[in-house]
Amino acid sequence: MNQKEILEKVDHTLLTQTATWAEIKQICDDAVHYGTASVCIPAAYVKRAKEYVGEKMAVCTVIGFPNGYTTTAAKVFEAKDAIQNGADEIDMVINLGYVKDGLYNLQLEEIKQVKAAxxxxxxxxxxxxxxxxxEEKIKMCEVVTASGADYIKTSTGFSTAGATFEDVALFKEHVGPNVKIKAAGGIKTMEDAEKFISLGASRLGTSRIIKLIKNEEAHGY
Known part of the structure; x- marks a missing residue:
């Protein structure tokens, strides 16, 4: 798999709390230059970023992020607001308390409502x-499949660990044919990226791949 094929599956991501417009603008420029799938940025920057990139790049944002315990109504509002501001894609965080309590019906309903939005x-x-x-991961594969959502995603990158090869393989085994897979969090090398894709990931959430490529270009590798 060549570099271009990998980059076409990357959501070039900047979600740090201190992200400035200059930094957002830079990742938009890099995403357009290297041909990534999207930029994934904080909701507060969506309108300005979409006006900046126009149709040259898809803009993705996150809702209920990173903890997932806002109300369903709040997530629905966030999704509608982001789309009104120009977001092309939405990454939502589930309510992990629902999962721990076994309230999968409530989690399914929440995802359905956000998908409708x-x-x-x-x-x-x-x-x-x-x-x-x-067991909870497998059950969530079933819930996401039933919800009508487009992707199941491993991680926010803000918790105790990120994507693992084992989790992507588990997703591939248990999601329905209508659900794609996004691996995110801790993807550091092109070799890692290629392995995640080979295991079934259609998208990769990462801030490091383009940094790696730019560093190699700067040193003439």
């Missing part, structure tokens, strides 16, 4: 694998 825009569901048991 997204309309024909892509919705990715972050289940924060590092905080779940294998």
């Amino acid at each position: 997204c309309g024909n825009h892509i919705l990715k569901v972050i289940i924060e694998t590092c905080l779940l048991t294998e």
